[in-house]
Amino acid sequence: MTPAARTQAAIELLDAIVTAAHDGGAAADTLVSRYFGQRRYAGSKDRRAVRELVYAAIRRLGERPANGRAALLALAATDPVLTATFDGSTHGPAPIGDEAPAPEGLHPRWLEELLAASGIDADEQRALIDRAPLDVRLHPDHADIELPGAEPVAGLPLARRLAAGSDVVALAGRVEVQDAGSQAVTLAADARAGMTVLDLCAGAGGKSLALAALMANDGRIVASDIDRARLSRLAPRAAKAEATIIETRLLDPGHEAEALADVAPDVALIDAPCSGTGTWRRNPEARWRLTPARLDRLIETQAHVLSIGAGAVKPGGALVYIVCSLLDAEGAAQVDAFLAAHPGWQAEPLALPFGRPHHAGVRLTPKHDGTDGFFVARLRAPC
Template sequence: MTPGARLQSAISVLSDIFKSGRPADRVFDTWARSNRYAGSKDRAAVSDLVFTVLRRRAELTAAVGSDDARLLAFAALTLGAEQGVDEVAALADGARHAPEPLSPEEQTALSMAVLPGESAPPWTRFNYPEWLHPEFEAAFGNGLEREMAAFMERAPTDLRVNTLKMKREKALAALTGEGLSAEATPWSPWGLRLTSRGNVLGLATFRDGIVEIQDEGSQLACLLAGAAPGEQVVDLCAGGGGKSLALAAMMKNHGQIYACDTDARRLSGLTPRVRRAGIRNLQTRVLGPFTPDMADKDLAGLASHADCVLVDAPCSGTGAWRRSPGARWSLSPEMLMGYRAAQAEVLTRGARLVRPGGRLVYVTCSLLPSENETQVEAFLAVHPAFTPQPWASNWPEHVPLPPAPHGNWLRLTPASTGTDGFFVAILRREARS
């Protein structure tokens, strides 16, 4: 592909994302499948421009005074790289597969474009919706700018070593032997962070179930859940099952883990992953609707029997914005309200399963207080049998503590821990007197 064709492809992908509201990675994958002539370098160039625009959308919009996908793509090239307006304009020569020439208005907007300075509002400089600013301000206070700046960076690729099959040191050597370089993650005892690019899914270490792709923050949430051999563990919102696999490895194939979800299609993808990982103590359950004032027929046999219930709740996903920069622009107040309602429901559903003395572990990939602290406090107000446990007191002794404030809740962020953003609360059901 010519540079002009790459630019036009990025414009087409961005236009689809802006108009349809579909997840950016799905739109890009659809484009890639429909344009198989595009080589790996072409796909990388188009992807880089698309996700640069999504990551810096507010800045670029302020710079050119427009939210038009085409103009933002040109602006990303002129403001984010060492290319002049004339050089970028030359790519739009109207040739086959290239963009149409710049209009006089577009030429003027690009010539006068300047990125926002320090006097601009933080939501413009750090690229997030203005309506979410009160939430982030409540979460981070004086540290807001440092925290939001970290979300502008690209996320690393982390792997979790399946300790049922291999220790981390040997897995690292195996990756090296396959041509990838990596290093141990600083906090998770099972984590490896890639320091080179490569097709992980094509590696023997992946096909043989030795490693899984999983952010270190997600690994730490599992670590804090404390699943132990012989326990009865419920992963109530298992989805694709990444955390279920980690919990099962912690249990060393002893005890039982129930991976549950309302989406049968997503849950079905867990079966081959379980087989590949050599896990024998996991079963899946597809859940129907939940009615708080009625018996939960899908989980009746587990009521008050689970040692640990992990509620990896549906949420806004603000903690994963480094990986999904387009998600920050598709989130709406109505969607957030729906997530909050779902969180309250799954907490109530999960609470019924915890045995006296057991624990309910609430996890979100969100940094919004309304989905985290506020949600847990509302649950505790109507479930007095549960008591929050300081996260550090539940941390394994042999694992270094991440740099997070001590208290009842653990909050991980890209700025503080170099992970995706996560919130974890451990709620213990008091034993009967």
Template sequence: MTPAARLSAAIEVIGTILAERRPAADVLKDWGRAHRFAGSGDRAALSSLVYDALRRRASAAFLMGETLGEETPRALILGMLRLGRGMEADAIAALCDGSRFAPAPLTEAERARLTDATLDDAPAHVRGDYPEWLDAPLEAVFGEARDAEGAALADRAPLDLRVNSLKGGIDKAQQQLEHLSVTPGAWSPLTLRIALEADGKAPPLTVEPAYLKGLVEIQDEGSQIAAILAAPPRGGQVLDICAGGGGKTLELAALMDNAGQLYAYDDDLRRLAPIHERIQRAGIHNVQVRSPKGRGPARADVLADLESRMDLVLVDAPCTGTGTWRRNPDAKWRMRPGALAERVKEQAEILDDAARFVKPGGRLAYVTCSLLDEENVAQIRAFTARHPAFRVIPPAETVLALGERGLALAEAALMRPEGILLTPRRTGTDGFFVAIMVRDA
């Protein structure tokens, strides 16, 4: 496919996404099945165009003089090329020349918008490319910087790897992956970052020997930091109560040097399914996976024997995922206020359940990939009010788990009395909130 044909395909795909309100990944998959002639390079380029347009949906529409919610797919693509890829009007016009498979030529109005329009007078939610109803919650966290924080979330995410210390050190991993231009992370001593290609295409990491042999795992640096700050004790008893596919479970096991006992649980068997193969590949021996049994009121409490025994309980809570918009840009436009309320209720229930497993003197780590106070500081305040035996460990102490890097992180991150907030703009990571509490009695 020519670059112009890819542009036409992107306009078509975005039209389907807007009309049918379906996830972009599903629409792109259907497009690929219906266009078998498109090679892997074409599909990757198309995905990049579509996701870049969704990242900048509000600002692209505004630039082209259209209203969000009534915008056209063509306007989103044209506006994205100007804002997201820095293309001038003439370069865009060269792609939109009306030839076979190319988009129609630019109108005079479109050329004028691409040449002269700016975001100077746009409201914060447009400059930050997030839904208008989230403006107040984001202002409560970031104030006047909310548009800049949102804009950073509209950029592409890097590809971060975590070095599995059970299989080797960061120098070994960096040597084996040197051909992928890896660089060490800024905060986590376990991170290697891969520079993506200009079109955002990631290398086929899962066929690399370093990955196949368990030396590295794909994991955002922010997620890695969260597990390090939880500080699992070597030889201790640890419960990962929302283990999902096992990303943080694997890191906790490595931080514990395969000693002690780590229990991994998730109430959804489908989310938990990948963990078994990942544990084996990582060379982990101290993890016991506890799977849910039964349904509804008859579901067995498979964690009952762990009550009041855990040195650390990690709650990687289900959340709105506002901190991961770089990786899933269409999710922010499909998010509704009701989803936030549902997540807040679910998080409170999980925290209350997790508290029963923490022994006196033990710690409870609460982690979300959300930027919103409702899911973060407000949850911690409400939890400690319901459970006065728990108190928050000051974030200035929590960061010391990273050593000298922790002191630098404290300067970069948003430090709240209840926890630490990482953001793409401040720390170059996905958005993560981390709070550590201790049970005094």
């Protein structure tokens, strides 16, 4: 592909990403994979160059642009080499006229204000759209595996940070891709052999697998979710990891309590649905998807799953609440409201490898901890 053709490809991809962000379609990485899956003629260098253009444009624009061309024009505004590729050639984009590029910014203005009100300053906000590292968790049976170029992660014996572009597919069955922050907050469950643990919003089961490793595959983990498609991905992952103590349970919305009545867990872990502000380094276009109305719905859902978890744990059991968000409305404020509404429950102190105390829990941020952003709190039920 010529440089101009690469620019045109980036524009086409950005068009698709902008539309998906507006309509709730597929994530950017999925759209990129589909695009090149249909264009086998593009070599690895072409794919890498186009992908870099796409993500550079996404990170540069806090607000969703009108279209892909406006997005790439913003990137070209300070890059003469990129500007020159708007040459009107056969496979290239039309020359630049008097059109205006999309305005630059870190995040949508309303989100910048909410982040600032949650104690996330300008430097922390800027770090939310840096490139994320590639972290994995070793399966206990492969703890001695040699991974060229991998770095250990302090406080997490099974965690490794790999070089960018490492082939994790070749490591299937020996490692799980999991951010070091995600591994750290899972430790808040203090899951031990012989326990019964409920993973209430299990999704595809990353934390269930981590819990099984912490429990030395001894005990019971009930991984539940209302999303059949996501939950169905857990069984084959558990089989590869030989995590035999995990059972999956699909929940019917509105009837969760009945479905979990036989569990009575020592610990209920809630990795609640959230805005994902702490994971924007991996999905920077997610800033374009979030709206005040969607955030309000997420906050309602979080309160709902906290209530389910509180009703499920046995007397004296623990409830661990996790969100990959840095907004207090989804983290600290949710826990404060829960404690106010549930007399006898108490927040317990946490000692994690990363993070700083924040209200009744601990918060991890990309700038301070080099991980995805999280808020986690451990709450103890009355006996």
